[in-house]
Structures are given as C-alpha cells and as structure tokens.
Amino acid sequence: MSEIIEREKKVFIQFFNRYPIVIERAKGCWIFDEDGRKYLDLIAGIACVSVGHSNEYVIERVREQAEKLIHVSNLFYTKPQVELAEKLAEISGMDRFFFTNSGTESVEAALKIARRVTSRKKFVSFTGDFHGRSMGALSVTWKEKFREPFMPLIEPVSFAEFNSLESLENAVDGETAAVIMEPVQGEAGVYPAKKEFMKRLFELKEEHDFLIIFDEVQTGFGRTGEWFAKDIYGFEPDIMTLAKAMGNGFPIGAVAVSEEVHSGIQKGDHGSTFGGNPLACSASLATIEYMEQNNLLENSRKMGERFRKGLEGFDFVQDVRGFGLMVGLSVSDAKGFSQFAMGRGVLVNATSERDVRIIPPLTISREEVDLALSVFEEFAH
Structure with missing residues (x-):
C-alpha cells in the first residue's frame, strides 16, 4: 500500500471511495502513477479534462x-x-x-x-x-x-x-x-x-x-x-x-x-x-x-462513433448509448469490467452494478481508441 494512501487515511475526511492509485502527473490522454505506470484515461477527471492533461x-x-x-x-x-x-x-x-x-x-x-x-x-x-x-x-x-x-x-x-x-x-x-x-x-x-x-x-x-x-x-x-x-x-x-x-x-x-x-x-x-x-x-x-x-467537436463525434461501433461488436456488451465522447455501456458486472481494464492500463468508470461510462479527453486519437477497444476485447475472452 502506498505511503500516500496510508497518510491520507489519517488526515482526510473519508467521503470518497478511491481507486488505489496515486497519480503523480498526466499528459494528453495519459496519467502516470507514483511508480511510473501509465494509464489511458477514459474518465478525464469525471468529464472535466476536455483538451487533454497538461495542455x-x-x-x-x-x-x-x-x-x-x-x-x-x-x-x-x-x-x-x-x-x-x-x-x-x-x-x-x-x-x-x-x-x-x-x-x-x-x-x-x-x-x-x-x-x-x-x-x-x-x-x-x-x-x-x-x-x-x-x-x-x-x-x-x-x-x-x-x-x-x-x-x-x-x-x-x-x-x-x-x-x-x-x-x-x-x-x-x-x-x-x-x-x-x-x-x-x-x-x-x-x-x-x-x-x-x-x-x-x-x-x-x-x-x-x-x-x-x-x-x-x-x-x-x-x-x-x-x-x-x-x-x-x-x-x-x-x-x-x-x-x-x-x-x-x-x-x-x-x-x-x-x-x-x-x-x-x-x-x-x-x-x-x-x-x-x-x-x-x-x-x-x-x-x-x-x-x-483544433476542431475538437468533430473529433468528439468521430471518436465517439468509433468507440460505440467497436463496443457494439462485443457479445458481453448488452447496450451502447450516448453522443460524442459521452459513451455508456451496460455489462453484467461493471465493477469487474472496470477493474479488469485498470489492471491492463485503461481507466473507465463504473457508475452502477451494470453501467460503465467512457468520457475521455476530447483530444483522444484513433490509435488510443483502438488501444482501449483491444483491452476491452480481452475481457470478452
């Protein structure tokens, strides 16, 4: 367990359930923890980081x-x-x-x-x-x-x-x-x-x-x-x-x-x-x-459509919805899906037992979308 996590428990009001990751820095669509591991960020500070980290x-x-x-x-x-x-x-x-x-x-x-x-x-x-x-x-x-x-x-x-x-x-x-x-x-x-x-x-x-x-x-x-x-x-x-x-x-x-x-x-x-x-x-x-x-509205539309089309091809996905880069999907175990993705370096947000939210920076590239989809495909197997 990280020293920062242990210190936080002693001084911070415990309102939050947090991911067990201490973020040190971020750039573009990627965040890096204190151990140097990087994650593709499909949460974006809960839909806040619109033009990429450290823009x-x-x-x-x-x-x-x-x-x-x-x-x-x-x-x-x-x-x-x-x-x-x-x-x-x-x-x-x-x-x-x-x-x-x-x-x-x-x-x-x-x-x-x-x-x-x-x-x-x-x-x-x-x-x-x-x-x-x-x-x-x-x-x-x-x-x-x-x-x-x-x-x-x-x-x-x-x-x-x-x-x-x-x-x-x-x-x-x-x-x-x-x-x-x-x-x-x-x-x-x-x-x-x-x-x-x-x-x-x-x-x-x-x-x-x-x-x-x-x-x-x-x-x-x-x-x-x-x-x-x-x-x-x-x-x-x-x-x-x-x-x-x-x-x-x-x-x-x-x-x-x-x-x-x-x-x-x-x-x-x-x-x-x-x-x-x-x-x-x-x-x-x-x-x-x-x-x-940088035409990010257009990129939001295109990359969102790429995400939705890719997700619709997976048997484990029960429903896909949303507009632009506000993508929702339903699976049988949302928490399990998000933990699997995190373990492979992709961060998504489980909002309920079956719903998952994908809300990355609007700067996300085709290659980064495809990387995320390849990780999700692993979950199917």
Missing part, C-alpha cells in the same frame, strides 16, 4: 494571467470575466452569465433564480438525475441514499420517470417553478432523453408557464459532439448550468439565463467571492479557444 496552451494562458492578477473579488470589474461571458454567449446562444466554482454551485444559483423569477416554489426532476451534493442541488437529485440522511431538504420536489410522457404530464402543474433535467444523464450511466420526451416537456412549459433548466454540467463543451447537448435536441432552455469541461479541470462553473429570465432577477439575489476570478476565466477562455482551433 500547454491552457497552461501558458493561466501563467500569463497569474503574473498579472489572480483574484480581486466581484467588487470590481475584470477583463477576463467579461471576455468569457461574451464567448459563452457566442457559442451557447444564451444571453446572460454568472460564474461559480463548480457544477453544484451552478445548480444552486439556477434554483434560486427560478424561484425568484416565477414566484413559485415547486421543482420537478427525474429518476436517474444527478445535480450535486449541496442542499439545494441534492434536493433535486434522484438517488435516495444521497438525500435521505440529510432530510428535510428543499420542498416541494417531484420526481417524474425519465423518458415517460405520462409521468411527466402528471408531475408538472401551475405551481411548478421549474423542471430541471440532464439532457443526457451522466452519473446514471449515460442515458439520453428521447426527442419526443423533450418535445413534450417544452409543450407543457407553454401550458403551465414554468421554466426549464438544462443541467449541462457534464454534457457541455463538446462532450456530446456539439457545444451543448441542447444543440442536439434543438430546444433552448430558460436556464442552463455549466462546469466540468469548462476549464479543462480548473474549477469554474456558470449559470446561463435568457434575457427574459434575467429581467426578473434583482441585484443582491446571489453572489460569490471566488466565482469568475481572473485565473479561472482565463483557463476557460483558453480551453474554448483550443477546442475551436
């Missing part, structure tokens, strides 16, 4: 910003914050942005905004949805084992069955402030919303006048082969939450709103000391620029 373009931009200004708080204006908001408006089609430090903070802000703008209290979420671990985000997260120890949470919240039209219709009403959903459920194992389900959701919005929040914390910034999963479905939410790949691993998130929603917000409704600090915004701008310059 030199991002590092240089962060270094340049760190030499000028790291933090002054939101009592003042800073250029990187405004430039990032302008860039996000360009690629997302949303109108206004507020910066946070994480996905769960983005969800908290979104829930507050929805209540303020609608003057309603009720939220509707879905079976399988994961929105975060803080008290508001936890309230709209499906898994009871996450919620039950911390009751009472925010109320009222109803959970409709994901992709069930009847359940959705029964859950929403004139008291609903907002429906929050992952267009593609990530922590559940990569399960996309059906297009007819999405269509019906927006029809019900017109009927009951609630807001729609898209949680794109995991699906955003090229993960699905488009800038955002909403672009696949062709529907525009009222509010959108962002984080993860937004800064290539640097902690940053955002909540985006339409101009109409923004008109109902008042100064003082929300705030953040660190949210949108110059260093984080510079990291995010550099990440987006690198994605544009």
